[in-house]
Amino acid sequence: MSTTYLPLLLAGIAVVLGLISVVLFYKVVIAPRKAEPSSQQASTPSPTSSAEQADTPSYQRQPKTSSKQSKKPTQQCLFVMFDAPSQAINQALGEMLAAKNAFYEAELGAFHLPPGPQGYPIMLASATSPGKLPPLHKEHKEGEHTPVQGVSILIRFLNTRKVSRNPEDLTTFTHEVAALGGKILDAKRKPITEESLAAMYRDGD
Template structure:
């Protein structure tokens, strides 16, 4: 055999071997994809197409109906009127002081003179800032304040106390409520009642903080005894 014939034979054999190898590799590659589920069977596209054709058409104006809600899951919110009905009535804050009022029967300059003398006897001094008289009593840090009660207004200074334009129709006596009714604080509350009684002895009547006639119960509630 010549060299030319031998080379041609080997070339044909190599091509045939390469072709068979390519066929075998392709066969195993396809089988492996099917085994792994990567290759879909021919009927797959027919099934999908059939399902698409069977899907009902939805009108663009149609709205899906809401799912029914269970009654147990619905909680009614209280209306404003219900909240107002159930709310407790507003209460006024408690007073921060004890107060008594003495209303005079016959106000005149003579009575003003007696009032002025009583204030001096209690060593009350005029406070220009508050425009009231302060009687120290037994607790100077919490004095008895004597103000004009009827009509409400400022008290006249000492040099104008006997002026007819400053005749007093009544006085109010005020003491701040102590945190605890004991010791000198309790005595000071007794002084409040005592001074109001001395003013009433000049010719007047004592009223409580609600402008009602004061009683022994009124005084007991103040002094605690």
């Protein structure tokens, strides 16, 4: 009886092994081949998206950068040192500043002149330490102000080329102050002649 069932048992085992081979063949060979086309389609951009990217201007795809650089105002400074500081010079300087509607900033001890014909603001401060001018346009409560030894005249402008072509605001006021009895010095506190002053502005042309 055992010899009768032996062929059937072997046939059954062969069928099971055949089914296992078919399943393995499908998973190893057939399934990966089917997955490859779908992955290629996913990685390939659609014609619509490609067209949209092509139609999108480059400036929209790139980060915006500002072509305008912030302009920082530059400054030019001259000094006027008085030959013989006195109350008369204090009074004359105070009257000049009042006539020009200068604003006195007590915290800085400086006068601010309204922009002149060329539109450049000018600041007037003391040329000696601590760099503060008294309110010369007003009478001192305890008497007379200490005589001013000298003043620094500061002008701010956008660039050297503009002020070199229109130096009237700075030079005119500096000459007016020097006419009270003083000498004009450059930014390094060295004497400056009219020729040197004119040449300094020509450097910006």
